[in-house]
Amino acid sequence: MPRSRVAALLTALLTVLLPLSGCTVVMEGVPAAGAVEHRGPAGAVPAGLETFYSQPLTWQDCRPLIHDDQSKATFGNRAARCARLNVPLDYADPGGRAITIGLLRIPATGERKGSLVINPGGPGVSGMVSAASLAKDYSRTQLGVSYDLVGFDPRGIGVSEPEIRCLTDAEADAERLEPAEETVAEVEAENKDFAAKCAERSGGAEVLANMGTRDVVRDMDVLRSALGEEKLTYLGYSYGTRIGTAYAEAFTGNVRAMVLDGAVDPLEDPVQQAIGQAKGFDQALDAFLAQCRGCAVADEAELNKLIEDMEDKPLAVGSRKLSASDVVTGIAAALYDDQLWSVLQQALDSLVDDDGTMMLLLADLYIGRDQNGEYSNTQDALIAVRCVDEPRITDRAEVERVTAEVAEATKGSFIAGTEPPLAALDVCAFWPAPNTAEPRQPQVDGLPQVLVISTTGDPATPYQAGVGLAKALSARLLTYDAVQHTVFLQGEKCVDDVGIAYLLDLELPAEDLTCEG
Template identity: 50%
Template structure:
């Protein structure tokens, strides 16, 4: 999934990701997530001992996309009850949405395989339902109950984080407020950030109390309750992108409760937000260069026949959108959305033809193709409704990371990113824009640190050489830190398992079944 930038728009930090990062640099001492103590461990018994009431998934749908996904054959859904605040388990409760498809061969069943697609803010229920066609005839479909869950505050979980209405998000995307480099535009952006923070508190059920307990620290506790409610002594887990952060955080909190763990598209838990941003900028720039090279081989490429000039050609093509957005059906394509469209297409080579077509359409004054890509990034359905991804992303990031309040530090981060990926923002930093989390109503609950998980069975980390959102080295680092195995995929896309590569799938499936890691230095050529 995606992570968002330090501020509210693409022009500031760009909508980059596949995971949002926590983490401090090596100069900071290891520091685990801040605890959420439980006075009496037995106070959690009623949660761990609950029986899930499985039923039809239709009532769990929150939009057209999830409604379609939940029509997958054989799925059933339930609500898991968990404490709102694990420090007060006798207090208010919330629910986590869960989807399951049972193993086709129950006589050979190993257990549940719980998965999360990333974000933060991605729906694990919807992602698991969409994985069914790819897993029906392999070891996952045959020997595991495939389980997806919507983390607290996300999707079908109740209550959901709510910040902007669909109409407000459309308006936010359509409005150009300046780049923050003038006093007036900086003041406007400060007001926008404060308004966003206020709406999140006012519109989210349980308000600030849920926002204070929505981070990864609490998600992994829900995950352990889910493990027990599913009847599994040990957790088998598959995490993509930000889902890898959930995975290694669970490993730290409950290392002896892990059976196997596949972490694909790793978030590096040793980087600052700024360093992560720069690394992502480098990753997207590399992918954009590969796209430009491929495009240049075809007549009529909108970026021309010289890949070295592609960033400048692209900037010339979209810069005019700052003054006059392009028509796109009954809507308009803005500069921010044009950049977001490119970011979306960098996640998979399969989207490159759509990007090429969209750029050529834009040359003719039609922004509809790029707007469709931007809508896909923001998870805006054809009915105009958005998923909970964007709101939940900010809510989780704001408590998972130390606050960045210095506008000069934000500007420096922008400069460093744009030095490597100028196409993401025209090469100009947004000096006056605040981080949306600078005035968040609750403190952070996690600190960046190196993960320590004594007794953890070696996990399998999959890392893709040209992954734009979670760069390859992050996977190398995470595998080393957790004492796990590394599987390298030579490709240009975000994450690799169950995406069509036979080599990756064979190795990861074998590991899920018996816990055997691939031989050291195993590479899948792609």
């Protein structure tokens, strides 16, 4: 969750807690609603995809595309223009079904030199919302003077159609209240049912088979051409670094520049990632507790006891209930950035007094539940992408071995919980579509040098993952010494100066460097 999503989360919190006056950014040079631009094709065009690579884009007012609280808070920006990009559902059959990708653009404020395409990660997070959230600060930079900022909703996510959808709103509410103590058979039955619902409600196995990173990077190359860019200039946060890495391998010659912030190591498997995240969140929790003065929860042992007490008895919050898993989710959401730590302290202090209102709100906002009880498809999409992006485990002996490894490595972590995990087949073991990627060394011979940014106290994508990605791509590494998830274009001058100079003029420091938070 980059700072742009933290900003969206803060905006959503304020929308609920405080009355907001309307505030809209007005900028010069914004294309009129309905303006048609035909800038493609540009650069290399794969055979059979000429129609997609040369398509015009019709930029319109974004407000008709508002569909949830976050888009409501951001799409009203008058500078923003939105469009839809047509791409094949299956690139092996470009003459078959076409689907659409949602786009949002913040235009350059001066003489335009090109487009900066961004992805905020997740997977499952809206790039359109992230671009709109960054708009005000981005437009004040020299980068914003020269480059349009273009966010896209990856296939199946947000505005893009068809959408990935697995659970109804009522089912999602019920799942959050399910007791932790279940049998292996019960867990596997639920996982099998979830996978079947995803296929039924998302348009079938063919749709799910083409929702992974392999296909997102192909969409991004279509976008590059439609924008009129011979080479791609890209900013990826978190999982967006995986998209950047996959694009660099698939379209090495089409890369102009990349900033990859909050890295996913291409050589790590899901087990290593899960262990690294658990340790990363514990590190961030320790930092939060260390600076907490007068907090009702003084240490991790007290926090784990508080969560454990709620496992059998969820706390009533109005007409709803706050579960132990909601508490873990709410805490994790606030640990992404120290801007949210004061909110977390308030939520924990209230929870000790049997008031779970703030904690439930944090969990809702992170999961994507709005005030009307409607869910975005962020969590459904995260699972769907993961199940086609990563190798799955279907052998029970391997499941038992991996479960024991994770349990031992994360023992005591507030995210892991107090009960040992069950050695059950996960959702991906029942997924109706094959996986299309696996951890490996990316083949990127000829790739221009790119910039990887990694934060020492990053809870979600631990620092060493950035070190690993920089090594895999022979990239320049910028270390940021702080506790947060991602940093570029978020007001840290040392980091921003390096990244902006690189994206503008392809200038990188002569060696790796560190910025202090």
